Amino acid sequence: MNLADFQHEIYLAGLDGIVPDLPTNLHRLEEVAGARLTPQAHDYVAGSAGAERTARANLAAFDAWKIVPRMLRDVAERDLSATILGTPMPAPIILGPVGVLRIFHEDGELAVARAAKALGVTMTLSTAASTAMEEVAAEAGPRWYQLYWPKDRDLAASLVGRAAASGYSTLVVTLDTCTLAWRPRDLDRAYLPFLRGIGVQNFWSDPVFQKAIGGPVTDANRDLALLHWAANFGNPSLTWDDLAWLRQEWDGPIVLKGIQHAGDARRAVDAGMDGIVVSNHGGRQVDGAIASLDALPAITAEAGGEITVLFDSGVRTGADVAKALALGARAVMIGRPYAYGLGLGGEAGVRHVLRCLMADLDLTLALSGRSTLADVGPDLVTR
Ligand SMILES: Cc1cc2nc3c(=O)[nH]c(=O)nc-3n(C[C@H](O)[C@H](O)[C@H](O)COP(=O)(O)O)c2cc1C
């Protein structure tokens, strides 16, 4: 696959008067989605914590870094493929974990799995998925599993055991959401999809969970199931010491998602972790927190040589990906853009988003004189 092919396809279709169904500028997807999603679902995905200052800062941080292109470097043959934690990728772009995808489209996680598989892109399935992990696995290509570590250790063990058994190769443990933040848009609508029983499928289908509530979830015990879910979902008492237990439960790579401080990156190395995602959850957790891109340089300086550093929060364009790579990330995760793509166009909408971002990245790097990821380093950018 030539990553820039998508650009040629769009221009060729244009000769027949066919223009793309969705905007190719992924910043614009949010506006378009505003007109098409339910107001609750749109506010849920577009919204962030507090006054949404960190969400805005995440985007603005990319504006502060500028790419410095180089010329005459023979960029005719290009290859942006990478192997990240043993997973081969056509480009250093991963679908990050986004829960409750059925609020955007009836095919939810299955549509995302099909789109990702068609392009050989890795998807990360959320613990808060609206489709059970085994069902998603049956349709998915390369896949990672994101753990929201529940209070009950047996339940945690069961979730990760099921993920391993159904072929999820890397465990992504999200640390920044041991409880949901103050999110005014959701509060003002009294909207939480999980309270409506969406995003609980990995629990409903779990044998340890079912045992705790005395059997499979039915209309009769649904309220009990939701209470048990709510009591278990977040685990604010976790500490770094708990990672030793998880390390024993999971044979493959473990990635800690939500790191923003170089000291925590160091602790991840010390705890025997394989990777980290420098992320602030898209500004959905601590409003007023540092922009995720601004946290990246100190973290890669501290631990980039010892642990695989991934990045998310604010990635919308090929230039954004290039900047994160230049500042030391090995790959990026995307979140909101593919949720909008799903809501607007189902499987084809997710494919559109991925092809836009991969083609844009390829063209950005080529026009900057870089044909492989090995050519991308700190000298690509300046402030
Ligand atoms: C609607 C929505 C749901 C999310 N659900 C999860 C989740 O279940 N698990 C998780 O680790 N992160 C979740 N995230 C965070 C994303 O993985 C990612 O960190 C974030 O979207 C990055 O910010 P951006 O989309 O603005 O680039 C969610 C984000 C959104 C927008």
Ligand SMILES: O=C(O)C(=O)c1ccccc1
């Ligand atoms: O909304 C979120 O950001 C999120 O991570 C989440 C948390 C719980 C269930 C579903 C998604």
